[in-house]
Amino acid sequence: EIVLTQSPATLSLSPGERATLSCRASQSISRVLAWYQQKPGQAPRLLIYDASTRASGIPARFSGSGSGTDFTLTISSLEPEDFAVYYCQQRTNWPPWTFGQGTKVEIK
Amino acid sequence: QVQLVESGGGVVQPGGSLRLSCEATGLAFSDSGLHWVRQAPGKGLEWVSFIRYDGAKQYYIDSVRGRFTISRDNSKNTVFLEMNSLRIEDTAVYFCASRSSVSTNGLGFWGNGTLVTVSS
Numbered sequence: 001e002i003v004l005t006q007s008p009a010t011l012s013l014s015p016g017e018r019a020t021l022s023c024r025a026s027q028s029i030s031r032v033l034a035w036y037q038q039k040p041g042q043a044p045r046l047l048i049y050d051a052s053t054r055a056s057g058i059p060a061r062f063s064g065s066g067s068g069t070d071f072t073l074t075i076s077s078l079e080p081e082d083f084a085v086y087y088c089q090q091r092t093n094w095p096p097w098t099f100g101q102g103t104k105v106e107i108k
Numbered sequence: 109q110v111q112l113v114e115s116g117g118g119v120v121q122p123g124g125s126l127r128l129s130c131e132a133t134g135l136a137f138s139d140s141g142l143h144w145v146r147q148a149p150g151k152g153l154e155w156v157s158f159i160r161y162d163g164a165k166q167y168y169i170d171s172v173r174g175r176f177t178i179s180r181d182n183s184k185n186t187v188f189l190e191m192n193s194l195r196i197e198d199t200a201v202y203f204c205a206s207r208s209s210v211s212t213n214g215l216g217f218w219g220n221g222t223l224v225t226v227s228s
Contacts, residue, residue, distance in 0.1 A: 032213065034213065034214035034215070036153075036214075036215075038153075042220075043203055043205075043218035043219065043220055043221060044145075044153065044203075044205075044215070044218060045218075046208070046212075046214045046215055046216045048214075049212055049213045049214035050213050055208070055212065055214065055216055056208065056212075056216070087152065087153055089153075089155075089214070089215075091213070094167070095155075095158065095167040095168065095169065096155050096167075096169045096170075097143070097155040097158075098155065099152060099153040099154065099155065100152070101152045102152045102153075
């Protein structure tokens with residue numbers, strides 16, 4: 001089973017600042033990685049797939065990069081609505097699909 | 109507009125059973141694989157199961173294999189998760205989800221979830 005490790009667990013930033021979230025896979029997953037945003041009481045929302053492709057309707061301030069085992073989600077300038085928990089997810093050599101444990105982006 | 113609506117959650121004792129349903133509207137249901145993903149209270153996301161568009165293949169996470177069964181009725185645009193021998197650790201919100209298109213390699217459509225509580 002491929003394990004995804006996200007860091008940091010919590011990121012404390014102010015609106016307007018840049019957020020950089022990391023996701024590391026226990027073995028190479030090429031570019032088969034997605035990122036999701038989840039707010040309290042809501043379902044997850046797909047942000048990025050194939051490591052760097054923005055899903056429909058996702059603002060350009062969200063970008064993804066990486067391949068192999070190391071991936072990054074960048075939010076170029078945090079908006080108030082971006083404070084949430086972010087998960088990475090892979091589907092190489094599935095089942096199972098696996099998720100990272102999440103990074104919480106909180107207001108500083 | 110695609111909607112996935114889960115139902116069937118509730119409170120059940122350890123060892124008990126529940127059947128979850130997820131009804132889809134606005135989705136090319138018979139062309140879509142469907143997933144169940146769960147989230148224990150205050151915890152992260154955990155993929156549980158997947159069923160192929162035609163129901164011919166099903167996949168499970170190890171911790172539920174042999175206890176949970178995923179199925180679908182394409183005539184009713186509904187996917188099911190039959191959960192037996194429930195354990196306390198199965199307590200979670202259960203979401204159904206699907207890809208938003210063949211070319212989108214991620215889960216673009218999600219329901220709002222249904223809460224399953226396993227407690228004595």
